[in-house]
Amino acid sequence: MVIYWCEILNHFFFLNRQDLAAVLIQRWYRQYAARMEMRRRYTWNIFQSMEYADLQDQIKLYNFLGYLMDNFTPSSSERNLISHIFRENEVCRDAEWERYFSYTNIDVPDIYSGPRLTFPLDMDQAADLVEAFKNKQQLHSRYVLQLLLETWKLLRVLPNINRVSTCHSKEITICGDLHGQLEDLLLIFYKNGMPSLEKPYVFNGDYVDRGKDSMEILLILFAFLLVFPGNVYLNRGNHEDHIINLRYGFTKEVLNKYKLHGKRILKLLQKIFSWLPLVTVIDQRVLIVHGGISDTTDLALIARYVSSLRPPKKKTPSRTNVYADSERYVEMVICKNRRGSLTFPKPFDARESFQRRSLQDFSSTVARTLEEEFEVRRRQAEFSLSSFSKSHRILSSALSSDSEPESSEFTDTGNDEWKQILDLLWSDPMSHNGCIPNEVRGGGCYWGPDVTEDFLNRHSLQLIIRSHECKQDGYEFCHNRKVLTLFSASNYYEVGSNRGAFIRLGPDLVPYFVQYQATRMTRGLSFPQNVKRTEHTALKILREQLFVHKSDLLSAFQEIDKENMGLICLNDWASAIERVLHLDLPWRVLHPQLVSSTTDGKLDYHGWFRDLALKKPSSEHIEQTMLETLYRHRSTLETIFRIVDTNNSGLITFEDFRQTLKLLSAYLKMEISDEVINELVISTDTNNDGSIDIDEFMEAFRLVDKSRLKRGKSLLKLMQDNQSLPQETETPQTVYSTAPQTSQCPASQPADPPASNTTDSACSQTANPPASQTADSPGSLTEDCPASQTEDLCHISVVVPPQ
Amino acid sequence: MAPKKVEPKKPEPKKPEPKKEEAPAPAPVPETPKEPELDLKSVPLEFTADQIEEFRDAFTLFDETPTGEMKIRYAQCGDVMRALGHNPTNADVLTVLGKPKAEDMNTKYLDFEKFLPMLQHVSRTKDQGTFEDFAEGLRVFDKEGNGTVMGAELRHVLATLGEKMTEDEVDRLMAGQEDANGCINYTSFIKHILSG
Numbered sequence: 001m002v003i004y005w006c007e008i009l010n011h012f013f014f015l016n017r018q019d020l021a022a023v024l025i026q027r028w029y030r031q032y033a034a035r036m037e038m039r040r041r042y043t044w045n046i047f048q049s050m051e052y053a054d055l056q057d058q059i060k061l062y063n064f065l066g067y068l069m070d071n072f073t074p075s076s077s078e079r080n081l082i083s084h085i086f087r088e089n090e091v092c093r094d095a096e097w098e099r100y101f102s103y104t105n106i107d108v109p110d111i112y113s114g115p116r117l118t119f120p121l122d123m124d125q126a127a128d129l130v131e132a133f134k135n136k137q138q139l140h141s142r143y144v145l146q147l148l149l150e151t152w153k154l155l156r157v158l159p160n161i162n163r164v165s166t167c168h169s170k171e172i173t174i175c176g177d178l179h180g181q182l183e184d185l186l187l188i189f190y191k192n193g194m195p196s197l198e199k200p201y202v203f204n205g206d207y208v209d210r211g212k213d214s215m216e217i218l219l220i221l222f223a224f225l226l227v228f229p230g231n232v233y234l235n236r237g238n239h240e241d242h243i244i245n246l247r248y249g250f251t252k253e254v255l256n257k258y259k260l261h262g263k264r265i266l267k268l269l270q271k272i273f274s275w276l277p278l279v280t281v282i283d284q285r286v287l288i289v290h291g292g293i294s295d296t297t298d299l300a301l302i303a304r305y306v307s308s309l310r311p312p313k314k315k316t317p318s319r320t321n322v323y324a325d326s327e328r329y330v331e332m333v334i335c336k337n338r339r340g341s342l343t344f345p346k347p348f349d350a351r352e353s354f355q356r357r358s359l360q361d362f363s364s365t366v367a368r369t370l371e372e373e374f375e376v377r378r379r380q381a382e383f384s385l386s387s388f389s390k391s392h393r394i395l396s397s398a399l400s401s402d403s404e405p406e407s408s409e410f411t412d413t414g415n416d417e418w419k420q421i422l423d424l425l426w427s428d429p430m431s432h433n434g435c436i437p438n439e440v441r442g443g444g445c446y447w448g449p450d451v452t453e454d455f456l457n458r459h460s461l462q463l464i465i466r467s468h469e470c471k472q473d474g475y476e477f478c479h480n481r482k483v484l485t486l487f488s489a490s491n492y493y494e495v496g497s498n499r500g501a502f503i504r505l506g507p508d509l510v511p512y513f514v515q516y517q518a519t520r521m522t523r524g525l526s527f528p529q530n531v532k533r534t535e536h537t538a539l540k541i542l543r544e545q546l547f548v549h550k551s552d553l554l555s556a557f558q559e560i561d562k563e564n565m566g567l568i569c570l571n572d573w574a575s576a577i578e579r580v581l582h583l584d585l586p587w588r589v590l591h592p593q594l595v596s597s598t599t600d601g602k603l604d605y606h607g608w609f610r611d612l613a614l615k616k617p618s619s620e621h622i623e624q625t626m627l628e629t630l631y632r633h634r635s636t637l638e639t640i641f642r643i644v645d646t647n648n649s650g651l652i653t654f655e656d657f658r659q660t661l662k663l664l665s666a667y668l669k670m671e672i673s674d675e676v677i678n679e680l681v682i683s684t685d686t687n688n689d690g691s692i693d694i695d696e697f698m699e700a701f702r703l704v705d706k707s708r709l710k711r712g713k714s715l716l717k718l719m720q721d722n723q724s725l726p727q728e729t730e731t732p733q734t735v736y737s738t739a740p741q742t743s744q745c746p747a748s749q750p751a752d753p754p755a756s757n758t759t760d761s762a763c764s765q766t767a768n769p770p771a772s773q774t775a776d777s778p779g780s781l782t783e784d785c786p787a788s789q790t791e792d793l794c795h796i797s798v799v800v801p802p803q
Numbered sequence: 804m805a806p807k808k809v810e811p812k813k814p815e816p817k818k819p820e821p822k823k824e825e826a827p828a829p830a831p832v833p834e835t836p837k838e839p840e841l842d843l844k845s846v847p848l849e850f851t852a853d854q855i856e857e858f859r860d861a862f863t864l865f866d867e868t869p870t871g872e873m874k875i876r877y878a879q880c881g882d883v884m885r886a887l888g889h890n891p892t893n894a895d896v897l898t899v900l901g902k903p904k905a906e907d908m909n910t911k912y913l914d915f916e917k918f919l920p921m922l923q924h925v926s927r928t929k930d931q932g933t934f935e936d937f938a939e940g941l942r943v944f945d946k947e948g949n950g951t952v953m954g955a956e957l958r959h960v961l962a963t964l965g966e967k968m969t970e971d972e973v974d975r976l977m978a979g980q981e982d983a984n985g986c987i988n989y990t991s992f993i994k995h996i997l998s999g
Contacts, residue, residue: 022960025937026968034885588860
């Protein structure tokens with residue numbers, strides 16, 4: 001009996017031990033999971049806030065250009081530049097355009113092994129096209145032009161609103177943003193089958209920009225559209241806009257892939273974009289649109305819209321809103337047409353008055369007005385759409401107390417249609433009621449659940465499917481499940497950052513979701529590994545941002561550290577960064593990742609900058625702050641260049657370059673002296689023909705990692721020793737890299753072949769060990785460097801400093 | 804003891820024994836004797852201003868209210884504490900929350916001011932658990948005493964005993980840890996957990 005009881009007690013005791021052991025393991029797991037979750041959240045925040053910061057830059061640029069439009073003098077020399085920028089191409093009728101786009105003279109050499117299309121296209125040819133692109137072939141420009149012309153002809157007869165039906169028990173597949181990520185489209189076709197009579201598809205815009213295969217995606221989609229015009233529906237996205245393409249990479253991609261005919265291809269695409277349908281409706285119950293709606297969205301109006309419309313007039317400079325279509329204005333007299341770019345300022349011909357002041361004089365005025373305006377926008381832009389942001393409060397309180405008119409600037413009925421389109425393509429949903437202008441994106445609005453409710457009722461709809469915003473899981477419901485965001489570009493910020501998704505919709509109109517992630521690499525990775533990879537990239541980007549703001553940060557620190565001890569406490573460090581960078585991020589939570597060590601809770605900030613960097617500055621001719629500034633604004637600079645390069649040749653003249661930099665200096669309120677400009681011009685005119693290759697110039701603005709630099713240096717030395725390559729020329733040494741005369745990588749290719757393999761593996765070690773505290777380095781996983789769609793931040797170029 | 808920052812947890816001297824022996828036979832249902840102690844208002848805050856700012860940042864990361872009201876659901880409280888480097892059991896968390904009902908966990912909210920004393924209280928628990936404790940815990944399941952545990956058994960235990968984990972949680976935990984025979988070498992397993 002005793003033994004029996006002993007056994008029972010023993011048994012209980014053992015169970016107890018097991019229990020306690022279990023609890024211990026479980027609590028440790030939960031801590032691990034919670035920390036992982038926190039990292040995931042702040043990584044997401046980093047990417048989103050960087051994206052919005054970039055959008056802000058774009059808005060500022062447009063506002064600046066718009067301001068110039070209103071205010072420059074006809075007598076200044078800059079006027080030529082401005083009018084040159086904004087001058088319209090000759091106006092032609094469609095028939096004349098068709099001649100311009102003619103492809104019949106283009107010969108296709110025998111050696112060309114890609115698809116040779118014959119029109120009208122059929123299903124097999126479309127499938128072959130997909131296969132060809134999968135095999136990394138490029139379609140010959142003759143066929144590109146032909147295909148695009150056919151597409152344009154078709155689009156001109158399609159309505160603005162696609163109406164689709166699920167009768168015959170057909171399931172309709174709907175895809176969101178693709179952003180040039182061909183892998184995702186291929187994956188969708190693989191999982192779901194290609195478009196066909198039995199398999200209708202709706203694509204919801206943003207096919208281009210950021211990713212590197214925008215052209216291929218367009219060609220595939222257009223091909224299927226031509227083969228199955230009643231079964232493939234394309235909506236226009238906000239990136240189907242030639243001005244946006246200047247900044248976000250599509251223009252560059254086309255010019256690089258089609259050196260001879262790229263210009264015409266771009267022009268034709270510009271037309272095609274403006275003819276894309278705006279909205280698709282399924283069974284008169286489900287609305288599919290790229291951005292969203294506003295409280296004034298009127299589908300009847302949109303269906304009718306094909307009129308000649310004068311762009312809206314600006315009310316006041318402080319409410320600068322430069323969305324107007326220059327092309328439209330000029331063509332309105334001649335023929336009916338669709339709206340081209342929604343984001344380009346009016347031609348100066350349309351302006352009624354201008355003041356007699358030179359651009360130089362404007363600097364101060366511009367500065368003042370812009371400053372005020374930036375202050376307003378900065379306050380409002382602190383509002384981050386991430387639901388984890390604390391600044392929601394700031395915006396909502398700012399808005400409620402402000403008596404700023406919301407959309408009253410658009411009361412003019414003539415403006416209606418134009419605003420309608422902007423709203424459809426740019427808006428985002430928000431969680432509280434109402435409808436306010438979307439200041440973060442600079443177009444469209446934020447609309448609330450009440451607006452959704454009202455809209456659905458008015459039009460007898462039950463669901464809005466939209467895209468436009470990246471979602472971690474590829475899709476997200478909001479507004480009481482009446483609005484669905486669908487995003488089909490997986491790994492958008494970084495490999496592992498998010499999944500993509502597509503939907504199947506049957507007659508019951510209940511969405512069935514399929515999620516995916518398109519990279520081979522991520523399939524093997526567990527969730528924590530994904531988080532770590534993504535975090536790694538986010539932090540790298542962040543460190544770079546900190547580095548390029550060094551001068552401003554230094555001043556901010558020194559303001560606090562009045563005794564000049566070189567030390568600053570963490571809280572002050574965080575507030576200073578907040579002030580300088582204007583990124584709404586949890587800096588104090590991030591600090592262990594960004595700061596390697598503190599003594600007594602204080603940070604040695606000079607040492608910290610040394611740890612952060614990258615390359616030690618040492619240019620005699622060009623001043624540090626100047627370079628930093630140019631680097632920071634390189635996107636803007638590149639955009640201005642491409643705007644100036646009106647014929648899309650990829651080259652600009654000396655004179656234009658000079659003028660552009662002067663424009664930039666006015667915009668930045670920073671003096672860029674003639675010496676500096678000359679210096680930059682000389683160092684980049686590699687052809688010595690008085691013209692500057694934009695890509696090559698931008699190539700000079702790459703931040704190069706110290707450790708990789710050493711590697712690159714030794715590699716180059718090796719190559720030089722072996723092959724007696726040219727030694728470095730004496731070009732001015734910039735912080736970031738020298739002009740790429742000595743580098744063998746032409747701007748258009750991702751990385752220099754001999755060096756890239758080794759540098760790829762160098763990728764996997766963090767360049768700044770002290771600053772990074774993530775326990776794991778990615779180990780054997782290489783960063784997706786050449787293929788990354790983030791703007792060259794992952795890119796390694798083998799550039800070597802003199803000596 | 805000053806609470807930790809967001810860094811991989813460092814082992815800390817502790818005394819697990821008393822707590823373990825207290826627990827009565829079946830399941831850990833402790834806490835009732837502790838209740839009178841838990842007057843959160845009387846918990847003095849020993850955090851520095853810098854630390855509080857850091858906690859505030861972390862708290863904000865988990866704030867999912869549409870208007871950024873700096874509030875988290877009761878259900879998130881444990882996560883935030885853990886994200887900040889502490890290691891409470893679910894029971895501990897429920898205690899500091901004042902033993903809410905199950906339906907409250909997702910409907911009631913907690914603001915930062917109320918959260919701080921809870922965090923302070925939790926941070927005081929000496930019983931944070933070290934590498935050794937953790938190893939000790941796993942050793943219990945090491946039938947052959949050879950440094951490995953059977954993955955399947957561990958899964959079963961974690962899902963049925965103690966503060967049960969869901970299947971998803973177990974999967975996440977064990978991802979990539981089992982070898983071809985379904986065994987887990989627990990030293991590397993522990994390192995994996997501690998370093999995350």
